[in-house]
Amino acid sequence: MTSHENEVTVPQYSLGQPPRRTGLGGLSMMTTAIIAVGFMTFLLVQFSGLGFGVGLVVLAITAAVAGLVTFQWGNRSLATMARLVGQHSLRRRRGEDVYLSGEMSKVPGGFHRLPGSLARTYLVEGADSDHQDFAAIVDAPARTATVLFDCQMTGQTPMTQEERNQKTAEWARWLALLSLSGDIEHVATVVGVRPGTGQLVAQEVEAIVADDIPPVAAQIMGEAAQLLSVGVPEVVAHIAVTFHVDGEALKDNAFMDSLATRLPSLYRQLAWAGVIAVPMSADQTVARVHQFFNPPAEPDFEELNVMGQKHGMSWEDAGPGFARARAASYDHEGCTSVTWEMREAPRSTFEDGLLTGLLSPHERIERKRVALVYRPFEAGKGVSRVEGEHRDAMVAANSSKSIRSANAELRLEHTDAARRAQARGAQLGRYSLFVTATVTDREQLERVEHDIAQLGAGASVRLQKMMRQQDTGFITTCGVGQVPWQKESTDLF
Numbered sequence: 001m002t003s004h005e006n007e008v009t010v011p012q013y014s015l016g017q018p019p020r021r022t023g024l025g026g027l028s029m030m031t032t033a034i035i036a037v038g039f040m041t042f043l044l045v046q047f048s049g050l051g052f053g054v055g056l057v058v059l060a061i062t063a064a065v066a067g068l069v070t071f072q073w074g075n076r077s078l079a080t081m082a083r084l085v086g087q088h089s090l091r092r093r094r095g096e097d098v099y100l101s102g103e104m105s106k107v108p109g110g111f112h113r114l115p116g117s118l119a120r121t122y123l124v125e126g127a128d129s130d131h132q133d134f135a136a137i138v139d140a141p142a143r144t145a146t147v148l149f150d151c152q153m154t155g156q157t158p159m160t161q162e163e164r165n166q167k168t169a170e171w172a173r174w175l176a177l178l179s180l181s182g183d184i185e186h187v188a189t190v191v192g193v194r195p196g197t198g199q200l201v202a203q204e205v206e207a208i209v210a211d212d213i214p215p216v217a218a219q220i221m222g223e224a225a226q227l228l229s230v231g232v233p234e235v236v237a238h239i240a241v242t243f244h245v246d247g248e249a250l251k252d253n254a255f256m257d258s259l260a261t262r263l264p265s266l267y268r269q270l271a272w273a274g275v276i277a278v279p280m281s282a283d284q285t286v287a288r289v290h291q292f293f294n295p296p297a298e299p300d301f302e303e304l305n306v307m308g309q310k311h312g313m314s315w316e317d318a319g320p321g322f323a324r325a326r327a328a329s330y331d332h333e334g335c336t337s338v339t340w341e342m343r344e345a346p347r348s349t350f351e352d353g354l355l356t357g358l359l360s361p362h363e364r365i366e367r368k369r370v371a372l373v374y375r376p377f378e379a380g381k382g383v384s385r386v387e388g389e390h391r392d393a394m395v396a397a398n399s400s401k402s403i404r405s406a407n408a409e410l411r412l413e414h415t416d417a418a419r420r421a422q423a424r425g426a427q428l429g430r431y432s433l434f435v436t437a438t439v440t441d442r443e444q445l446e447r448v449e450h451d452i453a454q455l456g457a458g459a460s461v462r463l464q465k466m467m468r469q470q471d472t473g474f475i476t477t478c479g480v481g482q483v484p485w486q487k488e489s490t491d492l493f
Contacts, residue, residue, distance in 0.1 A: 042058045101115075115319055134281065153235070340436075368438070
């Protein structure tokens with residue numbers, strides 16, 4: 001056997017193109033519908049004898065509306081951007097951009113409730129069939145329940161390329177299974193970096209040091225642990241799976257029995273993909289979310305964890321005492337955070353370690369979180385979407401005679417590849433990526449923004465600030481079941 005036969009090639013991956021449906025002249029279906037309605041109105045005006053001038057007004061209004069929904073600015077239509085600007089200005093005039101909680105606030109009960117869309121959520125505790133405690137974050141108006149899995153990532157463990165390929169394939173299979181269930185809304189994988197306090201390392205040293213060793217050796221071990229751990233970044237990660245829940249099951253929490261049966265199979269299969277996952281209890285869930293909003297409390301929670309004690313904080317008090325949503329940043333508990341969204345995914349093919357630099361600790365960024373959100377389409381709906389896009393691509397490729405025909409041919413290739421992948425068992429889904437960086441000094445924002453932009457460029461991802469949506473972006477990267485496209489004022493076009 002030659003050496004070439006033993007070599008394992010590094011596979012190249014591709015996300016394809018964002019799903020879209022086209023209508024007249026390659027325009028979107030919404031624009032086509034607006035043009036059709038405007039033209040029909042113009043004909044009705046002419047037939048009713050109102051005059052050609054009224055018809056011109058109808059055509060002018062149609063053209064203006066079509067332009068607002070067609071032309072984009074900042075990856076959103078002009079209509080959406082105008083709505084965001086108006087809503088942000090309105091809530092600033094009303095003072096709704098500032099959030100205060102506690103006994104002297106207007107929050108019912110004087111609680112420190114979570115702000116924004118998380119204010120309407122509540123926590124339900126349970127135990128799965130493996131006797132593991134878990135907690136579900138319930139959003140009753142949206143009829144969703146989100147369960148968090150605490151994760152230990154093994155992606156940086158030394159392994160062969162063949163092992164890496166197998167783990168990547170297992171992760172793809174796990175995502176494909178989410179489409180088959182039909183009731184999973186989305187899955188958010190959150191990887192965060194924060195400065196370490198050294199308490200966990202000190203606990204480990206105390207556990208391995210015997211009582212009969214020389215005092216000098218024990219002192220050296222303690223000082224070495226303190227020197228090597230304090231300020232060293234720690235990586236925390238969790239996966240949030242959001243289920244759609246029937247309205248009747250919400251009344252008496254009957255959905256918890258179904259989740260208790262399904263959860264073990266979900267987090268067990270993650271082990272094959274190199275992710276050691278266990279469900280997070282109510283105590284752990286509250287601590288994780290509160291530390292996102294109140295970073296100065298991280299040492300206190302870690303100390304309680306080392307001592308094996310519960311913090312006693314309820315979900316109603318997991319929020320910050322103060323928060324303010326600015327146009328380009330989000331202030332909370334003496335810290336400032338900035339959130340970016342993925343404007344464009346990698347256009348070319350890429351290897352499995354593409355996001356390593358973006359996820360890894362950075363020497364100049366104290367705290368950051370990266371949230372990769374996957375929205376699976378139901379298996380039946382995914383097939384119809386792919387077939388519909390493929391038909392649109394065929395029409396565009398056959399009818400286009402301009403320079404844009406090259407793009408039409410590329411789109412046809414992507415849709416045909418998607419059809420073939422589904423025939424082999426793959427499922428359809430959409431990816432979104434969000435990045436949040438948190439600083440304790442606003443003067444560091446400019447430097448951190450530059451570093452994040454460079455990390456995104458290194459991952460072939462174009463990032464842009466979530467202007468006038470910083471509070472929504474911050475909550476999204478927390479990975480607790482809230483996503484922008486479910487909110488009317490933050491739709492992603």
